[in-house]
Amino acid sequence: MHTSIASVCLSGGLVDKLHACAEAGFDGVEIMDADLIAAPESPEEIRALCERLGLRIDMFQPFRDAEGVSDDVFADTLRRAEAKFEIMNRLGTDLMLVCSNVGTATIDDDEVAARQLGELADRAAVHGIRLAYEALAWGRFVDDYRRTWSIVQRADRPNLGICLDSFHILSRGHDPAGIEGIPAEKIFFLQLADAPALDMDVLSWSRHHRLFPGEGSFDLVDFMTHVVRAGYTGPWSLEVFNDTFRQTDTVRTAAHAQRSLVWLADRTATANGWDDGRLGSAQPVSALDFVEVAGTDLAEVDELLAQLGFAFEGRHRSKPVRLWSAGSARVILNEQVRHDEPRLSGIGLQVPDAAAAVDRAIALGSQKIFRRTYEGEQDLRGVAAPDGTQVFWSSLPAEDSWLQEFDGGTEAVGGLVGEVDHVNLAYAWQDFDEAVLFMSSALSLHAEPPADVPGPQGLIRSQVMRTPDGIVRVPINLAPPTAAPPARHIAVRCDDVFTVARRAKERGIDHLRIPANYYDDLSARFGLSEELLSSLRELDLLYDRDAEGEFIHFYTRTIGDVFFEVVERRGGYDGYGGANAPIRLAAQRAMGR
Amino acid sequence: MHTSIASVCLSGGLVDKLHACAEAGFDGVEIMDADLIAAPESPEEIRALCERLGLRIDMFQPFRDAEGVSDDVFADTLRRAEAKFEIMNRLGTDLMLVCSNVGTATIDDDEVAARQLGELADRAAVHGIRLAYEALAWGRFVDDYRRTWSIVQRADRPNLGICLDSFHILSRGHDPAGIEGIPAEKIFFLQLADAPALDMDVLSWSRHHRLFPGEGSFDLVDFMTHVVRAGYTGPWSLEVFNDTFRQTDTVRTAAHAQRSLVWLADRTATANGWDDGRLGSAQPVSALDFVEVAGTDLAEVDELLAQLGFAFEGRHRSKPVRLWSAGSARVILNEQVRHDEPRLSGIGLQVPDAAAAVDRAIALGSQKIFRRTYEGEQDLRGVAAPDGTQVFWSSLPAEDSWLQEFDGGTEAVGGLVGEVDHVNLAYAWQDFDEAVLFMSSALSLHAEPPADVPGPQGLIRSQVMRTPDGIVRVPINLAPPTAAPPARHIAVRCDDVFTVARRAKERGIDHLRIPANYYDDLSARFGLSEELLSSLRELDLLYDRDAEGEFIHFYTRTIGDVFFEVVERRGGYDGYGGANAPIRLAAQRAMGR
Structure with missing residues (x-):
């Protein structure tokens, strides 16, 4: 060609x-x-x-x-x-x-x-x-x-x-x-x-x-x-x-x-079925291996994860890196890759052939990245997304590879068992199409129809990129020209968000406060029972419902450029609580972010 | 109401x-x-x-x-x-x-x-x-x-x-x-x-x-x-x-x-013909009284105006203000209102009732401005446009009023005789609609259909605001979100732009250089005579033509945030050489602006 x-x-x-x-x-x-x-x-x-x-x-x-x-x-x-x-x-x-x-x-x-x-x-x-x-x-x-x-x-x-x-x-x-x-x-x-x-x-x-x-x-x-x-x-x-x-x-x-x-x-x-022009085949993702947060000092993130109920899995044996887990959801805190403000810095994907995935992404013009590794450690191979987020692929089950590089975890189980539901990224408006193309080409994600979310500083465009099976879901937010891109976040899915929220509250978590007017409106919209409403209100939980099921979720405060969400999906609900996004944005603004 | x-x-x-x-x-x-x-x-x-x-x-x-x-x-x-x-x-x-x-x-x-x-x-x-x-x-x-x-x-x-x-x-x-x-x-x-x-x-x-x-x-x-x-x-x-x-x-x-x-x-x-809701009547503009450039040090602008053929009319008797003229075009250089970079800071309009014009603009929510004046000097009354450009109205002929405050002009006539053709302003994209409404309401200008001009840093939207008789013409440029607003400029109309350009060149003016390819294209588009083409080329003149007539013009270099244009209109040409705007923008970029 x-x-x-x-x-x-x-x-x-x-x-x-x-x-x-x-x-x-x-x-x-x-x-x-x-x-x-x-x-x-x-x-x-x-x-x-x-x-x-x-x-x-x-x-x-x-x-x-x-x-x-x-x-x-x-x-x-x-x-x-x-x-x-x-x-x-x-x-x-x-x-x-x-x-x-x-x-x-x-x-x-x-x-x-x-x-x-x-x-x-x-x-x-x-x-x-x-x-x-x-x-x-x-x-x-x-x-x-x-x-x-x-x-x-x-x-x-x-x-x-x-x-x-x-x-x-x-x-x-x-x-x-x-x-x-x-x-x-x-x-x-x-x-x-x-x-x-x-x-x-x-x-x-x-x-x-x-x-x-x-x-x-x-x-x-x-x-x-x-x-x-x-x-x-x-x-x-x-x-x-x-x-x-x-x-x-x-x-x-x-x-x-x-x-x-x-x-x-x-x-x-x-x-x-032609050979000419064909790259190595796209690698289907079998699991989200990890999500990484990087920053100079991540102590506040450690505290937040513990309050959410993540279990501390230990420290890396050679680097200033810590691992937290909640069921299959693994969050790596990396103080080696330095950003002044904590930020969502990378994701790891499990695929049949990691080398092929990297080669394909590079053939598609992605920038290759390297992580400092030592003899006997897993070789992390990946590329940078247009916003600098690093994407790594691995063919080995985590248990047989990089997990073994961590030790010193405490026995305490934090109580949160789940998996990563979605990873929310953010782009400046002018980088949006590039981001969509990177994700569709190098990560083989599909674009869902975009939506506009009214925020206090203008409309935020939301574009979900995902695998059909939902193993990888990446909603992207696009900031309006006069505003900085919104913070990114990691959402963990669990079976009982009420218990997770209650325990987190008992542990003193600084979560996102939801205004009382929101619950009055929920009542008007959905006719929820007074009992459910009062639980939602007490725990600052957000609620959404469609013909397929329900979605209940809450957010933590923002640390640097990252925050966390815990979600529960009931029935066949397949969205992200988009109707609640304006509430979140206004509440984050009220909390100074 | x-x-x-x-x-x-x-x-x-x-x-x-x-x-x-x-x-x-x-x-x-x-x-x-x-x-x-x-x-x-x-x-x-x-x-x-x-x-x-x-x-x-x-x-x-x-x-x-x-x-x-x-x-x-x-x-x-x-x-x-x-x-x-x-x-x-x-x-x-x-x-x-x-x-x-x-x-x-x-x-x-x-x-x-x-x-x-x-x-x-x-x-x-x-x-x-x-x-x-x-x-x-x-x-x-x-x-x-x-x-x-x-x-x-x-x-x-x-x-x-x-x-x-x-x-x-x-x-x-x-x-x-x-x-x-x-x-x-x-x-x-x-x-x-x-x-x-x-x-x-x-x-x-x-x-x-x-x-x-x-x-x-x-x-x-x-x-x-x-x-x-x-x-x-x-x-x-x-x-x-x-x-x-x-x-x-x-x-x-x-x-x-x-x-x-x-x-x-x-x-x-x-x-x-109802009374309720009516403001004082809009004041028709009989002449553009002056255009003002302000800055801490305007010596370079003095030099440029002299090279263009403006005549030095003297200094203000009480303020660090100088006056240059070219026929009825008057340019005031004001070192009292301080901007680090020279910029187009104000325009003066002749109307039957200046006080009514100011009152109307203020009733329309414009911000009133004051200039420091002394006993016996003309009271300058006006308002600020949304970009800070000051607009003044006067009912007295300049000769009978503020012109008398200047003295010490040299006898030398610079040779440029004309009038202000248009004043070009620039806005950030988000202030555009506000600017149009200010000009249509407070200045009673009409909006012509907008046009998009491709520039090297993106599309620039051009919107001409004018009086039907053409006494006031204000093309506004709107910068794309990622770029700073383009510089503003003052265009003077004369009867023989070739002579003006030639004399300015002899006086060593630093004018905007036009690429040779432009003249090859002019030749292709209009089939101009070789004689005309070579004059245009020699003097870096731009050319446009429509069914009504011709437009020939050149630009000076940009000083701070302001530059000048000299134009000649032939026949009924009523535009602004919009087809040449991409050439100007590219040439200005090549000159580092």
Whole structure:
């Protein structure tokens, strides 16, 4: 696969963009006319830079409003095109994108369009240039790839083909199966973009909300299946107009973009049983091995875990690391990896083949991380998530491996028996799509539909990433631009949250206080018994219910950037008490966090 | 007019919101159920606080999914309602908003809806509570105010009326004229929101993009005309769901909200020739009196103005202030108002009645400002724009007033004769709507359709505010969240920008360099003569053309937070060279700004 990206996807000047593309591992670029025009470097300098960076200039784009026009307008079109052909020769690229006419078209006639595109192609041929004709979803007359293909056939020039763009095709609901009927040699170029399902005008949708593959709701695997079946072997190029990516770090966005193509190639190959583009198989998670909290001084977290009923399992024999457990839930407190404020720093996953999981994540562009280990200790292998959270994989049961590195646990059992229910992460708004793609590609988690939660400092977007079996559940919170990302937390599931909460209270835990008005509302909403209500109220428990079951939970205070939650699920309730999130956020704010 | 606002419009906790509403001068509030539920204060405490703050609790809202349901669901509805009636009694408010059913409605029958609302009203009556039934634009069956009114008539209860919401009516394109047919005593409440013209699903539009009156594209003056003609004399209340206002400063947003109601009352009264609600008449601007740049050390700006061809008009006789002119364009350099970095700090406007203009702006909630003046000097009266830019009004010709306070000008005429073409301001993204409302209300400027300009650090939104005659033109730039607001600038219009640019170059001006690629593209786009092209290129001039005429312009380097532009308009060209903005932004970035 030859990977490419349109320069418009990234922020910065053209030279910054080209460096970032090369660094991210792209094979080529599409150079946007506007990016070149604004650049202080000449086309010859850009050409030389691309050569030094090992980037092929796959396409120059766009040329607009070419066809379906009156003769006098077409004469001006040819003049415009000649000037751009010269620029392209100076740039050293031979392919120009010609978008279907939006602005100047007055003649809705394929014969006219074919004649004019044919003439344009003949002029281009003089300069050794080929034209890729693309149907924009909002083209004045031509807005369907099947019609561009029909016009290209009619024009019948060797240097005139079509460009396919997944956005323009899928946003209009056009069936991509027809791509298979187009000869591969006439598909001159392929542009890929994903997009969220939005019910808005297609032009605004395209200009502001495109996403990289894997981040939206288009079925790009199906789309690429048709493209590959057609025999297309040219560049897979990204063209993503997105307000966020236009302003985020150029290098980071380029790496993120490259990951999306690797992911798409792997998914397409896997779905079709093809070898080409396939990574090692995704590793199913059999258990959440541990969750780690790191900080310079975690004594307060020790105290909190003890109050919750975690059992102290001992200290690591060579590092300033402690282990607490509650049934199968293991929390590691690490004072070696230093953060001034305690924070949720890592998670460990049990998989059949840890090495394969790490290799796959690295092939998907994740940053490899290393932990200091000594002879005879388990080799911790993993990668960093975009927010710095470390993800480790292990193939050995914990009992047979790293658990043996801890000793000195007290006999006392704290009484909390459970498992990790979910791990809640938080991202700044501009890093959200990158986080979703990391989790879906490197961790093979699925995205559930997002929700907006009103908080006192603005709407917080909540996006749950999970395995279908629920072994790994990672709700992600996205802070609004003016606010710092909310604290992260670890939720432990147990069978009797009332007892856990009562014991924790007896042990003097500083838990999150829930306002009395909340219980008045619970009573109004659900008609709970006075007995249940008074227990909830007494223990500051939150409650939710749906058609499948009930959810009862409470939160600890926040220490640094981390807090804990204990939950009980009854019946088939599969949510996270989202209706209670505004209450939590307001209560946390009232407690000064 | 009794002004009111829904607590959901503002950020923060309920107590913060109430304080901000009182401070902004609101007479009442709608308390959102969710805000109360999340508050640590009891209903009684909120009631007492509102009394101390002089705020009436005009309404409790919303009660959802009441009508059009099966009998068993309705039994649960009554139970839910009874619990809320108790809360309302504790809060001391007697009006509840009942939204048309979205979630549980299964029966599309006005008879059933009327029977159930009637029964709900009878239950409410026991608690002394009235119900205001509102049609949500996305109601399951009831989504039109004319239908709620028909149902309310059918139910025929004294304590059951309707609530009108401008968003729900105008977003659906329903004719508000029908409001006049509803008896005033049955219009229990009025909610106001504006919104931009967006082609998207109405639910998302409503939840994320509502604006305060005067900031969107709804004809709220017409809407209010019908409401007032119906005889409605109750609260004018704002209900604006907006992602930005949810996260911006509570006090500032409340003041901004209050301004929008004062503006709407004035516009409605003025349009209808009514006295009630009317402010002093808006003052037409006859000339831009001056533009002021302030900073601790403005020597570099002096040099730049001299290079541009401004004439030095002298120093103020009592303050560290200097005056430069170019025809009728006057630039004041003020080293008394201190900013570390030079910045565009103020503008002066000539109007028939300056005192009336100031009074009007202050009535619209603007902050009055004072300048240090001495006996015999002109009293400068004005207000601060939301970004701190100061706006002054004067009724005296400058020659007869403040110009006489300057002396010591040199005889040399710099050669630049012109007038101020436009003053470009910049705002952080979250202050944009507030800026537009300030300019439209206090300065009586009109908003032109906004445009997005791609810059190297993201899309910059450009919004031109102007008088129809073009005497005052204020393009506003809105920075993306991750970037600082772009620098502001002053544009001077002249008759021969080539000569001005050439002389400035001879005087060694450090102007903005335009890349050669830009001129290659100009040639391609417009087919300019080689002679014109080479003049443009030589002088780093930018060029634009439309059907009406041409626009040629250049920029100086940026000093601190300010730069200058010189423009020439040919024919009827009425724009600002928007197509060149990406080039300018990239060139400014290349020059380190």
